[in-house]
Amino acid sequence: MSGRFNGKTSDKFPLPKKMKAWVLGDPNELMLIDKPIVMPGKAEVLVKIDAVAICATDLDVISHGPPALIEGGLPFNKNFTPGHEYMGRVVALGPSVDEFKIGDRVTVEIHSGCGQCKRCRMGMYTSCHNYGLNYGNLNKGHRANGFTTDGGFKQYAINNVNTLIKVPDSMSDEEATLVVTAGTTMYGLTELGGLVAGESLVVIGPGPIGLLGVAVAKALGAGPVILIGTRESRLKIGRQLGADFTLNVKNEKDIVQSVKKIVGEKGCDYVIECAGTKEALNDAIMMTNRGGKICLAAFPHKPVQINIPHMVINNIYMFGIRGEGKSATHRAMQFMKEKRFNAKLVHTHTFNLSELPTALKYARERIDDAIKIVIKPWG
Numbered sequence: 001m002s003g004r005f006n007g008k009t010s011d012k013f014p015l016p017k018k019m020k021a022w023v024l025g026d027p028n029e030l031m032l033i034d035k036p037i038v039m040p041g042k043a044e045v046l047v048k049i050d051a052v053a054i055c056a057t058d059l060d061v062i063s064h065g066p067p068a069l070i071e072g073g074l075p076f077n078k079n080f081t082p083g084h085e086y087m088g089r090v091v092a093l094g095p096s097v098d099e100f101k102i103g104d105r106v107t108v109e110i111h112s113g114c115g116q117c118k119r120c121r122m123g124m125y126t127s128c129h130n131y132g133l134n135y136g137n138l139n140k141g142h143r144a145n146g147f148t149t150d151g152g153f154k155q156y157a158i159n160n161v162n163t164l165i166k167v168p169d170s171m172s173d174e175e176a177t178l179v180v181t182a183g184t185t186m187y188g189l190t191e192l193g194g195l196v197a198g199e200s201l202v203v204i205g206p207g208p209i210g211l212l213g214v215a216v217a218k219a220l221g222a223g224p225v226i227l228i229g230t231r232e233s234r235l236k237i238g239r240q241l242g243a244d245f246t247l248n249v250k251n252e253k254d255i256v257q258s259v260k261k262i263v264g265e266k267g268c269d270y271v272i273e274c275a276g277t278k279e280a281l282n283d284a285i286m287m288t289n290r291g292g293k294i295c296l297a298a299f300p301h302k303p304v305q306i307n308i309p310h311m312v313i314n315n316i317y318m319f320g321i322r323g324e325g326k327s328a329t330h331r332a333m334q335f336m337k338e339k340r341f342n343a344k345l346v347h348t349h350t351f352n353l354s355e356l357p358t359a360l361k362y363a364r365e366r367i368d369d370a371i372k373i374v375i376k377p378w379g
């Protein structure tokens with residue numbers, strides 16, 4: 001801590017000089033080290049992390065690099081800490097911060113846009129044109145913790161005040177880490193038009209985003225909501241989160257026809273596509289009715305061939321959804337606060353900070369039916 005820090009700290013939360021932090025070496029190589037604690041600047045706070053969830057995107061970052069972008073390139077061997085779905089307590093305030101108090105429980109969204117580019121000015125800060133431009137003499141003010149700046153697989157993090165959401169005392173640490181996942185589907189559904197009440201909606205792929213997609217869609221009034229997957233255990237959780245119907249691809253001869261049997265010959269109004277495979281994308285196109293909308297919530301690792309003529313002829317819209325923009329996490333938190341759905345159903349495992357490599361293995365190989373795994377940095 002430098003003597004020049006002119007923000008606020010509290011004796012209630014004494015700050016050590018160093019913390020435990022995982023850093024990324026080569027691909028798939030993580031090291032647990034001591035990192036100095038940096039103090040917050042203007043519009044920033046220091047968060048003592050109490051829980052951080054593992055996301056499929058963390059697995060991509062750790063093994064391949066993108067969408068992380070550190071110092072203009074791949075994130076390897078740059079002393080970079082991944083992890084982006086965390087929550088904790090505010091323990092220091094940067095100069096002039098009055099939006100939060102020391103001791104507030106908060107959860108985070110990822111992106112803090114530069115605030116000056118065309119997209120940020122439209123409120124589309126997850127699509128900031130200055131993503132990752134924050135190194136050397138370049139500092140556009142953009143931050144995305146766990147992607148372009150240090151993330152949450154450690155004990156403390158710096159966050160811009162506009163990336164924080166207050167957590168009620170009644171909500172557990174583990175549940176609070178899920179707000180950003182619910183916020184991603186909330187962003188998708190609101191970008192698709194939002195008025196999904198009474199509209200038929202299919203979710204393909206019961207990962208964390210798909211499962212919470214079911215929950216958010218139901219909370220927004222969509223119906224019937226149909227969940228498609230291959231694992232019975234996950235489909236069961238989908239039903240607990242409100243899915244009116246679940247379809248196991250393995251048991252259906254023709255998944256498009258199975259959906260039409262439920263919603264009618266014309267097809268469904270909305271699809272949230274969370275699988276990212278060629279088959280799932282084409283199924284999504286073929287089960288959507290004329291003028292219907294598809295939300296792309298998963299990203300395939302390579303280009304995929306899809307049925308464009310069918311889309312054009314039938315005026316089917318497709319939306320790429322990046323992150324959890326337009327303050328969607330705040331709307332998701334409101335639903336979770338009101339217990340409109342039980343997000344905790346997707347949390348399956350908890351590990352200590354030192355066990356991160358094991359936890360990542362559980363997430364990658366879905367050991368013991370793992371869905372959402374949470375790390376407790378102080379256990």
Ligand SMILES: [Zn+2]
Binds near residue numbers: 055056057058084085
């Ligand atoms: Zn994530």
Ligand SMILES: [Zn+2]
Binds near residue numbers: 114115117129
């Ligand atoms: Zn921007």
